Amino acid sequence: MLYTRPSLLAPIFILLLYICLSLYRRYAYQRKMRREGCQPIPKYPHTDPFLGLDHRRVMLEGTKRGEVGATRAKIHAKCGHTYEYNVFGQRTVCTMNMDNIRTVVGPSSANFVKPPGSKQAAHPLLTDNLVALDGHEWKQSRSLVMPVLTKEQAVDLPALERHIQKLLKLIPRDGSTVDLQPLFQRLFIDRATEFVLGDSTNTLDPDEEAHPEADKFLTMFEDVMRMLGQRVQAGHLLFLRGRDVQWHQDIATIFATVDGFIDKAAARQHSASPRFSLVEHYVDEINDKAAVRSQLMSVFFGSRDQISISMSLLMFALARHPEVWLKLRREVLAQPLGPSTESTSRLPYTRNVVYEGLRIFSPVLMSRRQCDADCILPSGGGKDGQAPILIPRGAIVEMNIQGLHRDRTIWGESADEFLPERWTDRTPGWKYIPFLAGKRVCPARDLSVTQMIYLLARLVQEFELLQNRDPVLELVDDIRNVRLSRRVQVALIPP
Ligand code: HEM
DSSP states (O other): OOOOOHHHHHHHHHHHHHHHHHHHHHHHHHHHHHHTTOOOOOBOOOSSTTTOHHHHHHHHHHHHTTOHHHHHHHHHHHHOSEEEEEETTEEEEEEOOHHHHHHHHSTTOTTEEOOHHHHHHHTTTSOSSTTTOOHHHHHHHHHHHHHHHTSHHHHOHHHHHHHHHHHHHHSOSSSOOEEHHHHHHHHHHHHHIIIIISSOOOTTSSOGGGOHHHHHHHHHHHHHHHHHHHHHHHGGGGGGGTTOHHHHHHHHHHHHHHHHHHHHHHHHTTSSSOOOOHHHHHHHHOOOHHHHHHHHHHHHHHHTTHHHHHHHHHHHHHHTOHHHHHHHHHHHHTSOOOSSHHHHTTOHHHHHHHHHHHHHTOSOOEEEEEESSOEEEEEEETTTTOEEEEEOTTOEEEEEHHHHHTOHHHHOTTTTSOOGGGGTTOOOOTTOOTTOOGGGSOTTHHHHHHHHHHHHHHHHHHOSEEEEOOSOOSOOOOOTTTOOSSOOEEEEEOO
16 A cells, blocks of 8 residues: 655645646646747757756856857857747746847837846845836836936036046057056946936046045945846845845945935035036935935946946947048048037937947847736747747746847848948837837937947047057957956057
8 A cells, every 4th residue: 555654745745736737837828829829939958947057057158258149149049039948947038039029128018027036136226216117106217217318418418528538638649558448437437426426426537546435336336236147147046145245235335325415415405506417306306315316226227337338349349440430530520529419410420330339239238028917929939930929927038139239130141240331221220229129218328329429529539540459359248237358458549
């Protein structure tokens, strides 16, 4: 007679229940898939189908080699433009298909939300604010920030020019090598803190000792961001990281610093010369310090590094394309250049160069959403990868922005080349989404492009030649929300 110890009954029952539920879910999914005219999603050939550790290992090794985008590209080449894989038991669909991405973030994207797992990983750094919220609360947050970010005053090219003047003083004019990346980082940190927090960190000021507090704050922010990446990557297994004590301590210090900026803005509120900054705007609109801080964190998080990384990547490409620099110079020197959007709008080739830089080296490689009801994406299913696919409730959809930007079926055989001329007769649409698109498009898209055009034009105006001084010609990419792994080693030669 079969005898089972009573202490084993409960686990066996739970296991059986789990297996039955999984089988039922699979059956229900297949039935719905057929009913809706969908085809199966190609699967990553896991050797570990339970936790997907093999896929993770491939991605981690790619990251170590500095080849995040290239590793993804290889998997797409094997599995198709859209494929499914397992992240610690979480069903995940990665797609670089334009129509799928449009369905996820386009106007009818009500069923796709920011993944709750990422929100949990980002807590308390990014909570209850623009980047973390969904639905009605997100709309409210967004409507608070949009009037400020879309104002001419936010672009503020005269303010950027003041910082550029300091930057130019730090670029050697004797042909010696300079790494532009840390300089751009400081330039845009100075501008971002001025615009978002109301006071510039002024890290480009010549007196190195003048800003130890700013340096400490920024280093801490970088550490926190690095840790945030690790926490998001932990996915379902976030709990295994324990309490992440250092992360929480650093966040407390960052919050205290931001609170200091809020207090100063509140004190300036009724002064004779109010400043134009986001903190002043929020202090006017929101009557709660923690809520102001939370909103500021989301914009600071978005604004801190993206433009400087994009500019670094662009200069990296330009240093390897001297013919483009000469063409830029012809355009920029042909007319007066002032710190105004009117001036930048007269530089179509410069704009195309910026567009191309953001295409080939998008600073945001990937964006994720979670499906909160069963959804259909128009492409990726079946043998030819063309049939609609059913995304079950709870699955994550990863939109591979870099994959889309390098897709040969869209950009032709030159997809991997830096070719600004391709923009002469093209306009950006859904195939080009460095700022994403749809209702959650980056609210600072126009501001960022205009500032990049202006900075590039100023460098082109100032220097006759840009020379590459890096023996490695290929970009070794990296998780870029902190900084580039490959520095931008160049020489800028004045006329
Ligand atoms: C070249 C520079 C930039 C690039 C390429 C960029 C790219 C992006 C992308 C791809 C998203 C969507 C992320 C997602 O939903 O998964 C985004 C969102 C956002 N960006 Fe930017 N960004 C840039 C600069 C900025 C700047 C300068 C600011 C602030 C001044 C900013 C603020 C934000 C905010 C607040 C969001 C969240 C919007 C929302 O969820 O409604 N970004 N950005």
